[in-house]
Amino acid sequence: MPELPEVETMRRGVAACVGRRIAAVAKPRCRLKPIRLAPSLAQMRRRVVGQRIGAVDRAGKRVLVRLENDDTLVFEPRMTGLVLLADPPNRQHLRLQLVFDDHRLPPQLMYWDRRGLGSVRLMDPRAMALAFGAGQLGTDALKITARQLQSRLAVSRREIKVALLDQRAVAGIGNLYAAEILHVAGLHPRRHCDRLTASQWQRLHRAMRKVLQEAIRYEGSTLSDGTYRNALNRPGRYQNRHRVYQRAGQMCLACGSRKVERIVQAQRATFFCPACQPLKGKA
DNA sequence: ATTAATGTTCAGAA
């Protein structure tokens, strides 16, 4: 479930390999269905081998490894993908290796993906502009202003929880952090965007920054399945600080008066406190 | 043994 805090944590870890040169690209043979890789391994080799890594950036929930020749390797972890510099959780789900030409440690950059829904794509500047520019990906959740957030979302008639997941409106928020953010903001997940006041948009914006920055500080959330790991294969610690996510039936930590509830929106679980997050009124 | 649940993105439909 890598969302903005997890992907940002991966990015920071992977940035340790800036300046190193790629000597080889390998796809470990696994009997699983292969992940989406573009272009073909042979073509990717031709364009990547010999290149030095110039920078490591993030766009929403994707890790961008910039090469000297202006190509970019785009890692999209989706559900269970990891970008690693060290020791993957197992051999079985290792999908791609980029081996460095020096003899320093760690020796390689890896893409690991248990479910294999993610992808690794090599894109030139034109492809990058096409994929990330012009309304494809919204402003990053940590860069957007309260005013921008309101103007992008307030026209929608959707429920706020569902709208926050739309990456074209604001980039980086997923199911877990949408729930946490709305709890801190004191907004019911079923509130409709076009019914929020300016001060509620401000509260939402504040809550969004607070939760995401806090989660980055704790290096993201590793849920009970233990899948998410940072670039050094270490788990995050933010799961211990969740206010509502996956806490259905337990007392709300903020008010202590009501139990956290679980509902389904857009076919996904939503968690919230009915006391802290009223559906109607100013709150 | 089967089925549901997990959560991100995209194609295609409403």
Added chain:
DNA sequence: TTTCTGAACATTAA
């Protein structure tokens, strides 16, 4: 145009 639905995949829990 906007919003909704189901599929992609692997694994675990019920």
